[in-house]
Amino acid sequence: MSFKKPDEQDVIYFTQLLGEAYVILDKEALTPYSKDYTEDLSFYPDVVLKPATTQDVSAILSYCNTQHIAVTPRGAGTGLSGGALPVKGGISLSMERFNKILKIDERNFQVIVEPGVINEALQNAVKEKGLFYPPDPASKGSCFLGGNIAHSSGGPRAVKYGTTRDYVLNLEVVLADGSIIETGANTLKYSTGYNLTHLMVGSEGTLGVVTQMVLKLIPMPKNTLLLLAPFASAENACEAVSGIFRAGGNPSACEFVEPEGFRLAANMLNMSFEIAENVGAYLLIEVDGNDSEVMMKECEIISEVLYNFQALDVLFAETAAQKEYFWKLRRGIGEATKHNNTYKEEDTVVPRAELPKLFTGVKEIGARHGFRTVCYGHAGDGNLHVNILKDDLSDEFWNKDLNQGIIEIFELCKELKGTISGEHGIGYVQQQFMPIMMPPHQLALMRGIKAAFDPNGILNPGKIF
Amino acid sequence: MSFKKPDEQDVIYFTQLLGEAYVILDKEALTPYSKDYTEDLSFYPDVVLKPATTQDVSAILSYCNTQHIAVTPRGAGTGLSGGALPVKGGISLSMERFNKILKIDERNFQVIVEPGVINEALQNAVKEKGLFYPPDPASKGSCFLGGNIAHSSGGPRAVKYGTTRDYVLNLEVVLADGSIIETGANTLKYSTGYNLTHLMVGSEGTLGVVTQMVLKLIPMPKNTLLLLAPFASAENACEAVSGIFRAGGNPSACEFVEPEGFRLAANMLNMSFEIAENVGAYLLIEVDGNDSEVMMKECEIISEVLYNFQALDVLFAETAAQKEYFWKLRRGIGEATKHNNTYKEEDTVVPRAELPKLFTGVKEIGARHGFRTVCYGHAGDGNLHVNILKDDLSDEFWNKDLNQGIIEIFELCKELKGTISGEHGIGYVQQQFMPIMMPPHQLALMRGIKAAFDPNGILNPGKIF
Numbered sequence: 001m002s003f004k005k006p007d008e009q010d011v012i013y014f015t016q017l018l019g020e021a022y023v024i025l026d027k028e029a030l031t032p033y034s035k036d037y038t039e040d041l042s043f044y045p046d047v048v049l050k051p052a053t054t055q056d057v058s059a060i061l062s063y064c065n066t067q068h069i070a071v072t073p074r075g076a077g078t079g080l081s082g083g084a085l086p087v088k089g090g091i092s093l094s095m096e097r098f099n100k101i102l103k104i105d106e107r108n109f110q111v112i113v114e115p116g117v118i119n120e121a122l123q124n125a126v127k128e129k130g131l132f133y134p135p136d137p138a139s140k141g142s143c144f145l146g147g148n149i150a151h152s153s154g155g156p157r158a159v160k161y162g163t164t165r166d167y168v169l170n171l172e173v174v175l176a177d178g179s180i181i182e183t184g185a186n187t188l189k190y191s192t193g194y195n196l197t198h199l200m201v202g203s204e205g206t207l208g209v210v211t212q213m214v215l216k217l218i219p220m221p222k223n224t225l226l227l228l229a230p231f232a233s234a235e236n237a238c239e240a241v242s243g244i245f246r247a248g249g250n251p252s253a254c255e256f257v258e259p260e261g262f263r264l265a266a267n268m269l270n271m272s273f274e275i276a277e278n279v280g281a282y283l284l285i286e287v288d289g290n291d292s293e294v295m296m297k298e299c300e301i302i303s304e305v306l307y308n309f310q311a312l313d314v315l316f317a318e319t320a321a322q323k324e325y326f327w328k329l330r331r332g333i334g335e336a337t338k339h340n341n342t343y344k345e346e347d348t349v350v351p352r353a354e355l356p357k358l359f360t361g362v363k364e365i366g367a368r369h370g371f372r373t374v375c376y377g378h379a380g381d382g383n384l385h386v387n388i389l390k391d392d393l394s395d396e397f398w399n400k401d402l403n404q405g406i407i408e409i410f411e412l413c414k415e416l417k418g419t420i421s422g423e424h425g426i427g428y429v430q431q432q433f434m435p436i437m438m439p440p441h442q443l444a445l446m447r448g449i450k451a452a453f454d455p456n457g458i459l460n461p462g463k464i465f
Numbered sequence: 466m467s468f469k470k471p472d473e474q475d476v477i478y479f480t481q482l483l484g485e486a487y488v489i490l491d492k493e494a495l496t497p498y499s500k501d502y503t504e505d506l507s508f509y510p511d512v513v514l515k516p517a518t519t520q521d522v523s524a525i526l527s528y529c530n531t532q533h534i535a536v537t538p539r540g541a542g543t544g545l546s547g548g549a550l551p552v553k554g555g556i557s558l559s560m561e562r563f564n565k566i567l568k569i570d571e572r573n574f575q576v577i578v579e580p581g582v583i584n585e586a587l588q589n590a591v592k593e594k595g596l597f598y599p600p601d602p603a604s605k606g607s608c609f610l611g612g613n614i615a616h617s618s619g620g621p622r623a624v625k626y627g628t629t630r631d632y633v634l635n636l637e638v639v640l641a642d643g644s645i646i647e648t649g650a651n652t653l654k655y656s657t658g659y660n661l662t663h664l665m666v667g668s669e670g671t672l673g674v675v676t677q678m679v680l681k682l683i684p685m686p687k688n689t690l691l692l693l694a695p696f697a698s699a700e701n702a703c704e705a706v707s708g709i710f711r712a713g714g715n716p717s718a719c720e721f722v723e724p725e726g727f728r729l730a731a732n733m734l735n736m737s738f739e740i741a742e743n744v745g746a747y748l749l750i751e752v753d754g755n756d757s758e759v760m761m762k763e764c765e766i767i768s769e770v771l772y773n774f775q776a777l778d779v780l781f782a783e784t785a786a787q788k789e790y791f792w793k794l795r796r797g798i799g800e801a802t803k804h805n806n807t808y809k810e811e812d813t814v815v816p817r818a819e820l821p822k823l824f825t826g827v828k829e830i831g832a833r834h835g836f837r838t839v840c841y842g843h844a845g846d847g848n849l850h851v852n853i854l855k856d857d858l859s860d861e862f863w864n865k866d867l868n869q870g871i872i873e874i875f876e877l878c879k880e881l882k883g884t885i886s887g888e889h890g891i892g893y894v895q896q897q898f899m900p901i902m903m904p905p906h907q908l909a910l911m912r913g914i915k916a917a918f919d920p921n922g923i924l925n926p927g928k929i930f
Binding site: 105106107108109110151152154158159163165166170175179181182184185186187188189190191192193194195196198199201202203207219242245246248250290291294347349350351352353354378381382383413414417418419420421422423424425426434437438439441442443445446448449450451452453464465 | 570571572573574575616617619623624628630631635640644646647649650651652653654655656657658659660661663664666667668672684707710711713715755756759812814815816817818819843846847848878879882883884885886887888889890891899902903904906907908910911913914915916917918929930
């Protein structure tokens with residue numbers, strides 16, 4: 001698929017459509033749009049466009065479809081698989097002006113919102129009404145809801161509440177030819193033809209551009225309790241995770257963290273956090289609910305499991321400040337790893353009880369190939385983020401030989417009936433590994449779906465497959 | 466799309482593949498395969514095939530794809546939209562021999578199961594291990610899990626636990642050309658390319674044939690409580706529904722029933738059930754959980770809401786037998802309506818708080834066009850089954866003029882941001898109404914997806930669009 005580079009004529013069209021302020025051409029101004037949070041990658045778009053309405057998006061796509069200009073939709077650029085990188089140049093379609101919460105429907109526990117709204121802004125707005133939007137990626141303070149839809153983002157609370165997918169009722173989508181559809185209805189159930197809503201979620205901007213979304217809300221749980229349990233053995237911590245659920249626990253977060261993760265976060269954030277020498281891993285576990293007695297009972301059950309798996313201690317966060325302290329550390333790990341080192345982040349996920357095998361395997365593969373990893377993540381749903389650190393490895397090893405190690409990690413995921421991305425998506429950086437997960441005829445099927453939506457392939461080319 | 470009628474040569478191939486016992490040609494033996502539970506429709510297949518393995522299905526589809534023979538996959542035939550009717554003749558592909566529960570994975574709360582297993586058989590098998598498979602269509606005692614996937618079937622418990630879709634982790638699917646894929650991984654999260662699992666769910670056998678499935682389980686709640694509340698005003702009952710959720714209730718079922726529904730079911734089942742003359746509607750509400758005190762508190766909150774909306778009474782089912790008594794009545798309504806009368810069942814769904822408008826509208830439309838309806842269903846998720854009764858209406862009205870009334874009901878659904886099927890699917894009978902819900906370019910998009918999976922259109926032709 002080859003694309004036309006936008007020329008002067010095209011820029012005139014875009015400028016007439018959006019106004020000069022929303023058509024960015026200046027190299028320096030393009031720079032922020034050449035990156036996302038993925039490694040140290042950089043791909044410049046030729047033009048950044050900032051539409052404000054569905055009609056703007058429709059006009060842009062219709063035009064680019066006719067002209068064969070590549071269009072890469074962009075949220076806040078916090079993605080970890082390079083999904084928002086304009087790897088084929090062309091247009092970076094920034095959704096930053098779609099920043100309005102249009103309607104909080106308290107009667108139906110729904111919200112109508114634009115894709116450029118920041119995740120946490122939505123959470124806070126609905127919280128004021130006693131309502132809850134659970135998906136909470138680590139980047140919640142800056143990521144856009146549109147990006148969350150692109151990858152079906154999760155976060156710590158996914159273990160109890162599911163990922164973004166589970167909260168999307170209906171989407172307004174502009175297709176590649178500029179036509180507009182609503183993918184579903186604003187209902188809790190939907191069996192009305194192929195489920196285009198679920199097909200759009202996780203499609204990483206390759207099938208259409210979401211311009212409005214209807215999201216499901218639930219009542220806000222009144223309380224949370226937070227436990228931190230250090231373990232001498234990381235393997236025991238992993239084993240404890242499925243033990244919690246088998247004992248009847250239903251935590252609202254169940255996070256695994258290697259000590260190095262907390263150490264890096266504490267350093268970057270200038271927070272003091274003492275890590276005893278004998279600690280091999282932590283579990284950070286949250287319980288939520290409305291009835292304190294029931295929650296305490298659940299914490300007791302969980303504590304018992306943790307001690308059964310040789311936890312060194314089980315610490316309760318007593319105050320809201322303490323809870324926020326631990327969460328801030330936890331959320332900081334990804335950025336801190338990047339801050340400290342060049343790294344690649346793999347988003348491995350396996351059935352929950354296979355986590356010990358995954359963790360042990362990752363360490364064994366790293367030792368064999370000679371690379372260091374920091375592992376952390378959403379252990380409760382078997383989702384382990386594996387940060388591979390460059391340290392003083394040669395560029396050649398990093399850019400070439402390392403791949404074999406990554407391949408072995410992903411093959412292990414597959415062997416354990418897991419997959420290579422739980423919540424970050426495939427985007428640019430993981431597409432080379434897709435053949436590990438599926439045969440050529442399955443990739444061809446995905447390309448067939450893509451072609452049905454976007455015959456000219458203008459939308460986010462160079463991604464997924 | 467025109468199809469070849471299977472000839473002698475084809476039958477020889479099928480017989481060699483499956484054995485004579487599993488290739489049905491005899492007209493009388495074909496009769497059960499000419500129907501499902503939809504109205505009084507009947508379409509005969511030319512041949513019924515009963516494969517037993519994925520390889521059988523692969524060989525059949527590969528052969529039929531080359532020969533352009535239509536193949537209609539069939540579960541237990543309990544569908545309500547004619548999805549399993551071989552409207553273009555050809556093969557009825559009965560999945561009845563795929564009847565094994567292959568593995569209950571207690572460590573990961575998952576089950577690997579074949580599509581011909583009966584819903585309730587799975588529920589019972591996992592219950593023995595303390596695990597819970599929530600989706601519970603009224604036909605749970607006879608419907609197949611494969612059919613549940615075809616339409617993303619719901620049932621009373623969907624209001625708290627979601628529909629079939631929410632429990633499908635991974636599917637083994639045979640595509641139209643005989644090739645085999647796994648749609649996902651056995652994980653709680655998945656962001657690895659287009660979500661083919663969610664695309665298959667609800668696709669009504671038009672994209673592939675499911676031969677194995679991995680389903681998510683959850684811990685079995687220890688107790689249930691059941692309330693029955695009669696209301697003088699059906700509108701008040703509808704209004705109470707969203708009131709329950711706004712007050713913090715989270716019932717595991719919240720069913721609306723018009724008295725005529727219970728009356729018909731009681732008659733058919735020979736059960737005594739006294740209905741006071743002033744009753745306009747019932748709400749049947751279940752609460753589940755592990756802590757009796759918490760559950761009682763929730764029932765008190767719900768009762769208060771019910772009385773606030775002028776419930777005449779709130780009756781508690783005291784014993785397991787009483788609970789089963791009410792549920793048996795509730796589940797019997799669909800069949801009883803059919804038993805008693807010719808009827809059409811519409812599967813309307815709207816946002817929960819719009820239920821009063823939907824109910825009032827349905828009654829108004831019926832009065833204006835001169836037809837009688839019995840309404841009941843899963844009020845908690847805004848899903849109202851509207852059974853239209855033929856009574857002594859003329860065949861001409863029934864087959865022609867009635868359509869205008871149905872169109873108005875569906876237009877009302879759309880106006881209320883709902884849709885024309887919440888859980889029964891589009892199948893054969895609702896496809897004519899799809900243009901109400903979506904523009905031609907959206908239907909074309911669905912056909913494009915279909916073509917990517919099944920270029921020759923052999924799979925379940927004449928359905929959805």
